[in-house]
Amino acid sequence: EVQLVDSGGGWVQPGGSLRLSCVASGFTLDSYDMNWVRQAPGKGLEWLSYIDPSGNNIDYADSVKGRFTISRDSAKTSLFLQMNSLRAEDTAVYYCATNAAYCRGDNCYSRFDYWGQGSLVTVSS
Amino acid sequence: AIQMTQSPSSLSASVGDRVTITCRASQAIRSDLGWYQQKPGKAPKLLIHAASTLHSGVPSRFSGSGSGTAFTLTIVSLQPEDFATYYCLQDYAYPFTFGPGTKVDIK
Numbered sequence: 001e002v003q004l005v006d007s008g009g010g011w012v013q014p015g016g017s018l019r020l021s022c023v024a025s026g027f028t029l030d031s032y033d034m035n036w037v038r039q040a041p042g043k044g045l046e047w048l049s050y051i052d053p054s055g056n057n058i059d060y061a062d063s064v065k066g067r068f069t070i071s072r073d074s075a076k077t078s079l080f081l082q083m084n085s086l087r088a089e090d091t092a093v094y095y096c097a098t099n100a101a102y103c104r105g106d107n108c109y110s111r112f113d114y115w116g117q118g119s120l121v122t123v124s125s
Numbered sequence: 126a127i128q129m130t131q132s133p134s135s136l137s138a139s140v141g142d143r144v145t146i147t148c149r150a151s152q153a154i155r156s157d158l159g160w161y162q163q164k165p166g167k168a169p170k171l172l173i174h175a176a177s178t179l180h181s182g183v184p185s186r187f188s189g190s191g192s193g194t195a196f197t198l199t200i201v202s203l204q205p206e207d208f209a210t211y212y213c214l215q216d217y218a219y220p221f222t223f224g225p226g227t228k229v230d231i232k
């Protein structure tokens with residue numbers, strides 16, 4: 001079965017750190033852009049970060065830039081999100097997602113087609 | 126960053142109804158837009174990409190249209206399993222941004 005499994009969430013005090021992992025099962029991640037998306041309790045979805053297959057192209061939402069670091073392993077099965085200087089407003093369920101991007105002519109499009117089940121991060125004193 | 130808005134924020138509908146949700150971008154994004162469905166406690170699911178292309182396995186009662194700054198998601202003949210929250214996502218430029226969501230519940 002093809003799936004992504006998120007892990008690493010938990011409770012942490014403000015200012016602390018956590019490292020989230022996303023492991024692929026049934027397929028490898030080497031051909032995908034990978035993304036992290038989060039959802040605060042009772043709120044909407046927020047895109048956080050992406051990394052391309054080479055690991056050389058990365059971007060972040062302003063809300064996490066300078067505090068969070070996305071990476072992927074050379075074995076091509078795992079994605080990570082290192083979260084530092086955590087704040088109460090970072091409390092959320094964090095999802096990883098594959099982007100099966102494709103191009104038609106000069107235009108390229110995204111498809112967030114596989115998602116992890118989500119990992120809850122709670123930042124509280 | 127490109128800002129996305131959705132309307133309405135919520136709606137009540139009955140099984141069999143036709144439902145239309147609108148998403149607007151703060152600048153032109155060509156057709157670089159996807160629609161996602163999310164049910165409580167679950168990860169989002171891709172419905173439509175490139176504004177109007179139905180994702181594999183998604184029922185044909187879902188359709189998308191639009192380009193530039195205005196987009197719509199239409200569900201013809203709403204089914205019980207369609208009661209959920211729907212989000213648009215612009216993938217024209219990083220940082221990608223989601224709309225705030227539209228909750229579809231039972232009238």
